[in-house]
Amino acid sequence: MNRKRFDKIAGDIKKIKIQGARNIAKSALLAYSLVPTKSSIKKLKSLRPTEPMLEKVLNLVEKKPYKEILEHFNSAQNKINLSVLKLIKNGDVIFTHCHSTNVSNALIYAKKKGKKFQVYNTETRPLFQGRKTANELRKAGIKVTMFVDSAVALAIEKENRKDKIYADKIFLGADALLPNGIINKIGSGLIAELAHAHKIPFYIVADSWKFTKKKVPIEQRSLNEVWNNAPRNVKIKNPAFEFVPKKYISGIVTEFGIMKYDKFVGRME
Numbered sequence: 001m002n003r004k005r006f007d008k009i010a011g012d013i014k015k016i017k018i019q020g021a022r023n024i025a026k027s028a029l030l031a032y033s034l035v036p037t038k039s040s041i042k043k044l045k046s047l048r049p050t051e052p053m054l055e056k057v058l059n060l061v062e063k064k065p066y067k068e069i070l071e072h073f074n075s076a077q078n079k080i081n082l083s084v085l086k087l088i089k090n091g092d093v094i095f096t097h098c099h100s101t102n103v104s105n106a107l108i109y110a111k112k113k114g115k116k117f118q119v120y121n122t123e124t125r126p127l128f129q130g131r132k133t134a135n136e137l138r139k140a141g142i143k144v145t146m147f148v149d150s151a152v153a154l155a156i157e158k159e160n161r162k163d164k165i166y167a168d169k170i171f172l173g174a175d176a177l178l179p180n181g182i183i184n185k186i187g188s189g190l191i192a193e194l195a196h197a198h199k200i201p202f203y204i205v206a207d208s209w210k211f212t213k214k215k216v217p218i219e220q221r222s223l224n225e226v227w228n229n230a231p232r233n234v235k236i237k238n239p240a241f242e243f244v245p246k247k248y249i250s251g252i253v254t255e256f257g258i259m260k261y262d263k264f265v266g267r268m269e
């Protein structure tokens with residue numbers, strides 16, 4: 001019975017039914033508690049290669065009680081929420097991409113605390129995690145406008161002010177926090193460059209357990225996600241994530257507060 005549940009969770013992580021660094025790490029923790037063996041750790045770590053938090057949690061499972069590891073997720077999120085609340089001003093348009101629980105939870109918290117803002121987001125092809133974000137936020141009463149990925153410039157550039165579509169600030173999650181920048185969903189690099197060029201504050205909102213000094217590989221996903229039964233002589237690439245250099249990051253929000261990226265890295269060393 002436990003083995004069956006373990007396999008179901010592992011399969012859901014692999015198929016992105018369970019997605020986002022935080023959900024993946026939490027679910028892997030639950031799966032390990034069902035079948036607590038060394039081979040479970042190995043299998044779970046292999047499911048999503050671009051996830052240092054998954055690795056961190058699975059390195060802790062043999063050293064710390066389950067409850068203690070689990071508690072970290074909520075205590076970190078609660079602190080992140082308080083910092084994000086300070087960054088949001090009434091009337092803001094906040095842009096986000098893909099689905100990040102750290103970002104969504106913080107926005108929902110700000111809404112509950114009475115902040116008046118709206119959210120622009122992108123579909124996030126090929127797996128449409130943007131729809132998950134839009135659904136979560138709209139259920140919390142936040143106004144959401146969704147754009148196709150290729151409309152991202154239109155959604156965030158201030159020069160589009162006459163059309164009243166542009167973002168005041170950008171909040172993205174992260175899969176990996178590295179000494180020289182972050183890794184997040186494909187598309188994040190383009191968004192960061194646009195934010196930099198158009199002077200739009202660009203914040204990373206992420207649990208510090210995503211930090212690593214190790215080299216993090218970029219997950220290459222199935223070509224079928226992009227074009228099922230594509231003609232044989234059409235080559236397809238489907239990288240799930242990309243690197244964003246720290247020079248584009250206005251600040252990072254973790255459980256340690258709002259910091260310049262270098263200060264955060266110094267705190268982690």
Ligand code: RUB
Pocket residue numbers: 016018019020021022023098099100101102103129172173174175184185240
């Ligand atoms: C999800 C993604 C998210 C980060 C952070 O990618 O890139 O922005 O994982 O999420 P995928 P969280 O859908 O491929 O897993 O804040 O939930 O940890």
